[in-house]
Each structure stands twice: as structure tokens, then as C-alpha cells.
Amino acid sequence: MAERSGAAPDVRLAMIRLGEQARDIRDTLSRQHAEQGSPSRTWPWIRASLSGELDVAFVHTLNALQMLHEALFGGPEVLAVAEIGARVRAMRACIDHTLQLHRDVAAALPAGDPLREPVLAIIETPLTQIAGLFAAMQHALQAPIDGPAGHDAEIEIELSIALDFAAQLAAAEASASGASA
16 A cells, blocks of 8 residues: 655545534533433334344444545645545535434433433444544544654554443433343
8 A cells, every 4th residue: 555655635624524523423422421312213213223233333333444544644645625525525414424323212201210321322333433443543643743863753553342232222211221120
């Protein structure tokens, strides 16, 4: 894979957009967690499809992130603004779907329901990890580190998300049923 030295304008633009996405994820999660909202679906309906929808949404999000990375760092050419926008929007659509699932759960499970907090946490944790990754990427780009002899040091950022949503939901339900018994 060919690498460009320094932060090219397309990389800087992508990191700005990802930084905005990180703030939006955090703000939306906080707002939706605090508000009950009106449910568009009942909990049994949501529960029947939640783990599958989360699996699909996160796999598509991570694939879109990988495609953005490959486009930015896969060759020496600078990407057009429209291309960056299209790739970021594709990833954002996947994240927005997950945020919608979070909103549905927050609305369907009332405050005080023993399932509300653990199920919201199952959705919030990987979204918060993705937001943290985006923020770290933007920070790494804005704060280069000088290595030995004045060479730029490599910065490695990792993302590890537990995508076993069915198992997490089952554990939350078992814990909630034990707490309410």
C-alpha cells in the first residue's frame, strides 16, 4: 500500500467529518438516553430483531470505515471532496440506523424497567467506542509526534468491538430477570 507523507487535504477533511460524527454520536446517545420518547415499536417486536439489526448495522459501519480508510490511504492520489462525502455519508447511514435502534429501545423500555439500562448499554458501548476511535484519529492527525532524528512516528489506533449482540442481550435479560425476582 502506498503511503503519502504528511496529512493530505483529503485526509484532513475526512478526519474533520469523523470528528463531527463522533460529537454527533455522543450528543445523540446522551439525549436519547435521557428522553423517553414515544415508541414506534413495542419491546417484544424490537427484541425479536434487535441482535440481528445490530449485527448488520455494525458490520456495515465497520465495512464503510474500512472502505474510507482504503480510499484515503490506498494510493498516492488525493480524493475529491465529493468522494470523501459519499464515503462518510455511507458510514453515517449505518451509524444513524444504530442510533435509531437506540432511540427505539429508549422509547420502548420505560425508566425503571430492569432491561432499559443494560440493553441501552449494549447499543451505546460500541457506538461510544466508534466515536472514541474517530476522535482519536482526528487527534492523531492534529498532533503529530516527532520520532527519532526528526522523523514522524507511526501512530497506531485500534478498535475492538464485541459484536456478539445476541449473547449480550441474553445476558442482560437473565440479569434483569434475576434482579426482578
